[in-house]
Amino acid sequence: MAEPLAIYVHWPFCLSKCPYCDFNSHVAASIDQPRWAAAYARELAAYATETGKRLVSSIFFGGGTPSLMAPTTVGSVLDAIGGLWPVADDVEVTLEANPTSAEAARFAGFRAAGVNRLSLGVQALDDASLRWLGRGHSADEARAAVALAGRTFPRSSFDLIYARPGQTVVDWRRELDMALDFVRGHLSVYQLTIEPGRSS
Numbered sequence: 001m002a003e004p005l006a007i008y009v010h011w012p013f014c015l016s017k018c019p020y021c022d023f024n025s026h027v028a029a030s031i032d033q034p035r036w037a038a039a040y041a042r043e044l045a046a047y048a049t050e051t052g053k054r055l056v057s058s059i060f061f062g063g064g065t066p067s068l069m070a071p072t073t074v075g076s077v078l079d080a081i082g083g084l085w086p087v088a089d090d091v092e093v094t095l096e097a098n099p100t101s102a103e104a105a106r107f108a109g110f111r112a113a114g115v116n117r118l119s120l121g122v123q124a125l126d127d128a129s130l131r132w133l134g135r136g137h138s139a140d141e142a143r144a145a146v147a148l149a150g151r152t153f154p155r156s157s158f159d160l161i162y163a164r165p166g167q168t169v170v171d172w173r174r175e176l177d178m179a180l181d182f183v184r185g186h187l188s189v190y191q192l193t194i195e196p197g198r199s200s
C-alpha cells in the first residue's frame with residue numbers, strides 16, 4: 001500500500017497585508033469564489049493523475065486567510081478531494097483562521113463543511129503588540145475565538161509570534177504563561193522573521 005497522502009490547499013487572500021508577512025497573500029477587492037472552487041477541482045484532478053489512488057490522511061487549508069473562504073467553497077474542495085481519492089475515516093481537516101469576530105461567525109459553517117481542526121493566528125495577547133503587528137483583531141477577540149474554536153471543533157490550536165521588538169524574555173515568559181492557561185491541546189510559536197523588502 002502506498003504512503004498516505006496529505007493535501008495542502010492554499011487560499012492566497014487576506015483582508016489586509018500585515019507588514020511582517022512574507023507569505024503568498026494578497027488583498028483583492030472581490031473574489032469569485034465559485035471560479036476558485038472550479039480551479040481547485042481542476043488542479044486536484046491534475047494531481048490525481050500523478051498520485052494514483054492513495055489514501056488521504058490529512059487536508060490543510062492554509063493561507064493567506066482561509067477563514068475568508070465561504071464554507072460552501074471549503075465544502076466543494078472537500079467534495080472534489082473525496083471524488084478523486086479514498087479518504088481515511090479519521091482524516092484530519094485543518095483550516096487556518098484569523099480571530100476576528102466576523103470570521104468566528106463562520107466557524108460552525110466550516111465544521112459543517114467537514115473541517116475538524118482549526119488553527120488560529122492569535123500572534124500576541126496584548127492590544128499594543130497586535131496594533132504593531134498590523135493585526136485586525138484585539139486580544140479579547142482572539143481569546144473569544146480560541147474559546148469558540150474549542151467548543152466548535154474536536155481539535156484546535158493557536159499561533160503566537162515571539163521576539164518582537166522591545167519584548168524581553170520576562171515579557172515573553174508572562175505571555176506564554178497566559179497562553180498556556182487557555183491553550184487547547186496545541187500551541188505553535190514562531191520567532192518573528194522580517195524578510196528583506198518587508199517594511200517592519
Ligand SMILES: C[S@@+](CC[C@H](N)C(=O)[O-])C[C@H]1O[C@@H](n2cnc3c(N)ncnc32)[C@H](O)[C@@H]1O
Pocket residue numbers: 020021022023062063064065066096097098099120121122123159160161190191192193194195
Ligand atoms: C500562513 S501564516 C498566517 C495565517 C493567518 N493568515 C494569520 O495571519 O493568522 C501562519 C503563521 O505563520 C506565522 N508567521 C507569519 N509571518 C511570520 C513572520 N514574518 N515571522 C514569524 N512568524 C510568522 C504566524 O504566527 C501565522 O499565524
Ligand code: SF4
Pocket residue numbers: 013014015016017018021022023025063064065098121
Ligand atoms: S493575515 Fe496572515 S497571511 Fe495575511 S498578511 Fe497577515 S500574517 Fe500574512
